[in-house]
Amino acid sequence: MAHLRFKALDLANNRPKINFESKGKISDFYAQDVFGLKQMQTLLSPDIFKKVKKVIEDGTKIDADTADVVASAVKSWALSKGVTHYTHWFQPLTGSTAEKHDTFFDAGSGIERFKGSALVQQEPDASSFPNGGIRSTFEARGYTAWDPSSPMFIYGATLCIPTIFVSYTGEALDNKAPMLKAIEAVDKAATKVCQMFDKKVTRVKASLGVEQEYFIIDKALYASRPDLVMAGRTVFGHNPARGQQLDDHYFGSIPTRIYDFMRDFEEESHRLGIPVSTRHNEVAPSQFEVAPLFEDINVATDHNQLLMDVMSRAAERHNLKVLFHEKPFAGLNGTGKHNNWSLITNTGVNLFQPSSSARDNLLFLVFFVNTIKAVYEHADLLRASIASAGNDHRLGANEAPPAIMSVFIGSQLTNVLDELEKKGNIKVEKGENMYMKLGIDKIPRIILDNTDRNRTSPFAFTGNKFEFRAVGGNENSSSPMTVLNLILAEQLTAFYENVQKEMKGGTEKRMAIVSTLRKYIKESKAIRFEGDGYSDEWVEEAEKRGLSNIKDTPRALDAYLTDKSRKMFNRHKVLNDVELEARNEIRWESYIMKIQIESRVMGDLVLNHIIPTAIAYQNKLIKNAEGLKTLGINNKEVISIIESVSGYIETLRKEVYNMIDERRRLNKEEDLRERAIGYCDDVKAKYFDTIRYAVDKLEMLVDDEDWPLVKYREMLFLR
Numbered sequence: 001m002a003h004l005r006f007k008a009l010d011l012a013n014n015r016p017k018i019n020f021e022s023k024g025k026i027s028d029f030y031a032q033d034v035f036g037l038k039q040m041q042t043l044l045s046p047d048i049f050k051k052v053k054k055v056i057e058d059g060t061k062i063d064a065d066t067a068d069v070v071a072s073a074v075k076s077w078a079l080s081k082g083v084t085h086y087t088h089w090f091q092p093l094t095g096s097t098a099e100k101h102d103t104f105f106d107a108g109s110g111i112e113r114f115k116g117s118a119l120v121q122q123e124p125d126a127s128s129f130p131n132g133g134i135r136s137t138f139e140a141r142g143y144t145a146w147d148p149s150s151p152m153f154i155y156g157a158t159l160c161i162p163t164i165f166v167s168y169t170g171e172a173l174d175n176k177a178p179m180l181k182a183i184e185a186v187d188k189a190a191t192k193v194c195q196m197f198d199k200k201v202t203r204v205k206a207s208l209g210v211e212q213e214y215f216i217i218d219k220a221l222y223a224s225r226p227d228l229v230m231a232g233r234t235v236f237g238h239n240p241a242r243g244q245q246l247d248d249h250y251f252g253s254i255p256t257r258i259y260d261f262m263r264d265f266e267e268e269s270h271r272l273g274i275p276v277s278t279r280h281n282e283v284a285p286s287q288f289e290v291a292p293l294f295e296d297i298n299v300a301t302d303h304n305q306l307l308m309d310v311m312s313r314a315a316e317r318h319n320l321k322v323l324f325h326e327k328p329f330a331g332l333n334g335t336g337k338h339n340n341w342s343l344i345t346n347t348g349v350n351l352f353q354p355s356s357s358a359r360d361n362l363l364f365l366v367f368f369v370n371t372i373k374a375v376y377e378h379a380d381l382l383r384a385s386i387a388s389a390g391n392d393h394r395l396g397a398n399e400a401p402p403a404i405m406s407v408f409i410g411s412q413l414t415n416v417l418d419e420l421e422k423k424g425n426i427k428v429e430k431g432e433n434m435y436m437k438l439g440i441d442k443i444p445r446i447i448l449d450n451t452d453r454n455r456t457s458p459f460a461f462t463g464n465k466f467e468f469r470a471v472g473g474n475e476n477s478s479s480p481m482t483v484l485n486l487i488l489a490e491q492l493t494a495f496y497e498n499v500q501k502e503m504k505g506g507t508e509k510r511m512a513i514v515s516t517l518r519k520y521i522k523e524s525k526a527i528r529f530e531g532d533g534y535s536d537e538w539v540e541e542a543e544k545r546g547l548s549n550i551k552d553t554p555r556a557l558d559a560y561l562t563d564k565s566r567k568m569f570n571r572h573k574v575l576n577d578v579e580l581e582a583r584n585e586i587r588w589e590s591y592i593m594k595i596q597i598e599s600r601v602m603g604d605l606v607l608n609h610i611i612p613t614a615i616a617y618q619n620k621l622i623k624n625a626e627g628l629k630t631l632g633i634n635n636k637e638v639i640s641i642i643e644s645v646s647g648y649i650e651t652l653r654k655e656v657y658n659m660i661d662e663r664r665r666l667n668k669e670e671d672l673r674e675r676a677i678g679y680c681d682d683v684k685a686k687y688f689d690t691i692r693y694a695v696d697k698l699e700m701l702v703d704d705e706d707w708p709l710v711k712y713r714e715m716l717f718l719r
C-alpha cells in the first residue's frame, strides 16, 4: 500500500532540473499581451480613443459604433499575435473565473470577424453556475457584459474580455458587479467629503495591493495525497520534528527549484501587465509570498485572480503544485491574502497618507477615523465577507488566531486620537491655530516605527494604507472589498450629514468636523487593539469589550441578512434583498459541500488506507509476539503496541461510521443554513479532530515502510 508513496517520493527526489530562461529586461515585454490605453492610443483614431478613454475613466456606456471600432481594432491586434479565439472572462460565485471560448473565424464567410455587439455582451448559457435560486430553469439565462475599466488581455491563444455576469432579470450573478457598485458608492461619498476641503476633487479611487501567500509542493507528492487533491488540504499528517519553530525559512534564500518557478510565472505575469514586484519565503516551510504593486481595486482583483491561474499553470511546467488553501497543513501557518487598501483622489492625494501640512492632516484624520468607525459599526459584516470553509481553519480554529475583528493603528496615531478625544472640546478662539491646539499639527508624515508592525492584527494601519489581513488565501478579494468600500461609503455619508447638521446649527466647518470625529473616536474605541491578537487574553478582553468572535462561516454569514446590512446594501444599490439572500444560500451550500468532501475523504482514507495498513502492521506484531513467546522471551512491550494499534483502529471505525450517519441525517435537512450549521457542529467539530488524532498517532506507531500517505516532512522541505 505504501507503494504509491515511495514511487511519488522517488519521482519527486529525482527530478531533472528545469531551468528557466528569462527573456531579458522586463520593460521589453511588460504588458505586451494587454490591450491597454497605450495599445488603444496607437491603434484607434484620436477621437475614438478619447471616447473609449472616457468610458473607461468615467464608467459611462459605450455606443454601438464606437464598440464596433474597438472590436475591430482589438481583433486585428489579437490576430497579429496568433490569437484564434475570444472569451468573456467572468467571476461566477464559485469563487474562481470562468470562460467559454469562441473563435473569431466565421466558417460561412471564411474570414475572422468580431463585432462590437460580441465585445459588449454575450450569453454564456451558464445555467449551471450557482445562482441561489435567482434563475429558475425556464429562464436560466444570464449574460456577460464588458467591463471596460479592466483591460482585455491575451491568455494562451485567447483574447480575454473582463466582464460582469448578470441575469436577464437584472440580478448580479458574479463577484465583480457588486464590487463595482461599492467602488462607485465610496467614490461618491468620499468625493463629497473631500469637497469640504478642496473643490478640485471630483473623483476618489479605491486602490488595492494584494499580498498573496501560497504553499508549494512537488506535483507527484500532491497527486499521491487524495486529501490534497479532493479538499485542497491535508486532513491527516503528523507534525514533522522540525516545523516553523526555527523561523529559518522566513525571508531565507529561495530554494532553486522554486526560484525558477517564480521567475517563470513572474515573467508571464509581467507580459499580462500584472505588476508583480516582490517575492520571498514565508514563515512556514515551503510557504512563499508574491506581491504586486497596488492598482485600482477592480483591476487588482482581476489581476489577482489571473495571477493565481498563471501560477498554477507555471507550477505545472516545473512539476510543482501551488496550494492556495487557507490551511493546507496543521501545525503550520495558514495562508492569507493581505488586502492593502487605500483611497486616492483625482488630484493625487492618498487620503490615508498623513501629510506635512496640518490642514491636510485634518482630511487624513477624517478618512482614518471614519474607517475605524466603519469597521466598528460593521465588524460582523466584515467578518462575514471573509468567511469560508477554508478560512475557518485559519481563523477561529484551535491553533489559529481568533476571528475577532479589530483595528491596529500603532502608538503614534493612538496618541493623536487620544489627544483629539481629550482636547476636542477646547474652545478655539479666532486667530488661534486650531491644529496646534488640538494636537493634530504633529502627525508624522511617515509612520516609520517598525516596532509598530503588529503582525497579529486582522486589520492594521500600515503607514499610508489599511491592510485587511484576514482575507483567505484562496478567496476572491472582491467579497471583502465590496464590504469594505460599502461600509466606508455608508460611514462617510453619515459623517457628511452630521457635519452639515452641526454647521447649520452655527458651528464653524472645521470645528464641526473635529467634534464629529471626536464623537466617532469615543464610540469606536472598543475596536482598537494594539496588543497580541493571537493571545488568549485578547479573546477574554474582546468579550468584555462586547466584540464578536464568530468562529464559523455558517453563523458569520447571518451578518449579511440583518436589517442594518440589508438597508446599507440597498441604499447604495450594491445588492438587493433577493441578491443578498441568494448569495448566502450559495455560500451556505458551498460550505456544506466543502465540509462534506473533507469528511468523505477522511472516511475513505481511514477505511481504505489507514485501517488496512494498521491491521497489516498489527499482524506483523502478532507474529512477532507469538515468536517471542515460543522462545520464552517477555513480549509485553509488543503486546502493548498491539493494544494501542487495536484501540486506534476501533476508535477510527466507530467514529467514521458515526460521522457517516450524521451526514446522512443532515442531508435530509431542507434548510441550508441549518444544514450548514449541522455540518459545522455535528460533523466537523464532533469528528474531524478525534479522527485525525487517532490517524496521526498511528502514523507514529506503524512501520514507516508501510505507511501509505506521504508524510509532512517529505512534502515540506523541498529544495
Ligand code: ADP
Pocket (backbone or CB within 6 Å): 207, 208, 209, 210, 211, 291, 292, 293, 294, 340, 341, 342, 343, 350, 462, 464, 465, 467
Ligand atoms: P508590507 O510591509 O506589508 O509587505 P509593502 O510596502 O511591501 O508592505 O506593500 C504591500 C502591498 O501594499 C503591495 O502590494 C503594495 O503595492 C501595496 N501598497 C502600498 N501602498 C499602497 C497604497 N497606498 N494603497 C494600496 N496598496 C498599497
Ligand code: MG
Pocket (backbone or CB within 6 Å): 211, 338, 467
Ligand atoms: Mg503586508
